[in-house]
Amino acid sequence: MDLYQHFREEEYPFIDQVLSWRDHVETRYEMKITDFLHPREQKIFRTIIGNDENLQLSFFGGWDQAERKRAILAPFYQTIQExxxxxxxxxxxxxxxFVTIEHPDVLGAFLSAGIKRKKIGDIVINDNQVQILVARDITAYLLANITSIKKARVQFEQVPIQNRIVPQESWQEKITTCSSLRLDVVLKEIYQLSRKQALTYIQKGLVKVNFQTVEQPSFVVEADDLLSVRGKGRASIADVQGYTKKGKIRISYEKLL
Structure with missing residues (x-):
């Protein structure tokens, strides 16, 4: 069976990467630590490794509900700790x-400093605090070079993982039906838009699926996809439940309030 047929074409390079990691662990008998992976990549990783009894796959992102997590693939007998x-x-x-700082401001400051997105995990902002989980190999660079966010002077310091702030996010579960799983159709139902509005958001590059901008209205949405529309928030496709008696597709999703 062709492994690739179960995934989107744009995901093939990541699949190749996972297969390379698996080969590395199986031939060298040593664990492999990845960069931070978003939820879709985590799902692909789990699907490929499956229930291989010779390997163990685990993820960590600082807190249970973290979106972005580093993965470790290791021989079954090795011990994996935090x-x-x-x-x-x-x-x-x-x-x-004096200043309001939001998620895009923090991310922008890090990216402007030359840091790749895959090197940092979730960003949490609570009152006047900002926390971010990062790969250890860039910690020293960040502490020395990130001194401002937006118009605010900041000084990051390393703190114990146990001091992490639990994000106060609220997701509402809903069920809807769609005539198809085209991106424009799904956005119309989830965000209560007209078809024309959904098309406009997509064509203007304001829609992301799994953190990647998608400008094709015909893009097919799948279970576990994370959607975001600029100015409208995020939604996660929990499950595609099949067809109704009227021939529509029932989907369950969660929307960030």
Whole structure:
């Protein structure tokens, strides 16, 4: 059976990467630590490794509900601990009274410093605190070079993982039906848009699926896809439940309130 037929064409390079990691572990008998993976990549990784009794696959992102996590693939007999993931938790405070900092501001500051997105995990902002989980090999660079976010001066410091802030996010579960799983159709139902509005958002590059901008209205959505529409928030496809008696497709999803 062709492994690739179960995935999207744009995911083939990541599948090749996973197969390379598996070969590395099987031939060298040593664990492999990945960069931070988003949920879709985590699902692909799990699917490929499956129930291989000779291997163990685990993920860590700082907190149970983290979106982005580092993965470790290792021989079944090796011990994997929290320290094995080689991550550090960085924290900074800012003067909330004078400036408002949001997720894109923090991410922008890190990317502007030359840091690749795959090197950092989830970003959590709570009151005047910012926390971000990072790969340990860039910790020293970040501490020395990230000194401002937006218009606020900040100084990050390393803190114990146990001090992590639990994100106060609220997701609402819903069920809807769609005439198809085309991206424009699904957006129309989830975000209560007209078909024309959904098309406009997509064509203007304001829609992401699994953190990648998608500009094709005919893109087919699948279970576990994470959708985001600029200015409208995020939604996660939980399950595609099949057809109704009227021939529509029933999907369950969660929307971030």
């Amino acid at each position: 320290s094995s993931y080689e991550v550090d938790l960085l924290e900074a405070t800012y003067p909330q009274k």
